[in-house]
Amino acid sequence: VIPQMRKRRAGTIINVTSSVTLGPIPLAAAYTASKAAIEGFTGSLALELGFFGVQAKLVEPGYGPSTQFASNGAERIAGLIPPEYEDFAAPIMSGFGEQGLITTPEDVADTVYRAVLDTSGRLRFPAGADAVALAQAH
Template sequence: MKTVLITGTSSGYGLETARFFHAQGWNVVATMRKPDHDLFPRSDRLRVLPLDVTDPASIAAAVEAAGPLDVLVNNAGVGSAGAFEATPMAHVRRIFETNTFGVMAMTQAVIPQMRERGAGVIVNVTSSATLAPMPLVAPYTASKQAIEGFSGSLAHELAAVGLRVRLVEPGLGPTTRFAANTDISVMDLVPEAYAGFAGQVFAAYGQQTLTTKESDVAETVWQAVNDTSDRLRYAAGADAVALAGVA
């Protein structure tokens, strides 16, 4: 029976992906900063572990407790929206600590055990913003674009030791909440000079039909894990698929 560790499973795509893999009969290690066991069914095949991907000690403890892994899904992430001019660099660094360095640290932590067995899959969840960058999310987009480049390069070197790397690029869904999981308000990042433009952009975002469902992402991660080809990118959701077709 195979085992998957998924980061950021307290809500949204991570939560649905954990539930989906469990329904397929896998052992699931669902991780989040503050464990909530009530999100999942009681099962001998599902464990909920604390994990902060920005904390090396937390990463080491979670990976050790998880045991042998067949798949790592790097899903944990934070969003941010606002004018870059008004975004403190400390806030930019916090975004990168989770979205970029957290992914790298988790990946580095599991490679040795996978390499020793000569098998394993690492799935990095990014965003359709990497396919068509949008305004007012520059630091977030940059943090996800960094993982796109990281994954493309890493895929080559890990293929040499029998491992696969995948990118899943979700579109915009109902659970996409920019800055909802950060310590700074969106409006704090919109100076008066950008107010008119930002109002138009946010209004347009609000009028969009959100076509990416949580199940789309879970099923795409499943597809990516089970595809034995050398494919790297998998768009998830109708809007992401459409963007990928013209990218």
């Protein structure tokens, strides 16, 4: 789609990453690194495509316990905590179920919509109360 957007000199690319890029959390190093890579890519892409009138932006959702992603993630990490990390990981894992602020699918959809319509040149858009709180803390 980029060649077509460049030709039209218009368009917006939205990459969805994660609020893990807004502040470090334990037991998520590889996940955070993968999301940080997308953030770096998108930041550079925004600069490159801006010359052509095309925007690239980031939406950074927080923890969404009601999504399929949350349940899939729990299944994937089951049994992957090495014995040396069990005492460290136990309170962290149980704390995931006790989140106060969360992100809903509607939060993400609303934030994508706002990002597409935004004309300020802003790159990052946290989505959900928890992501917004993290962004404001850093």
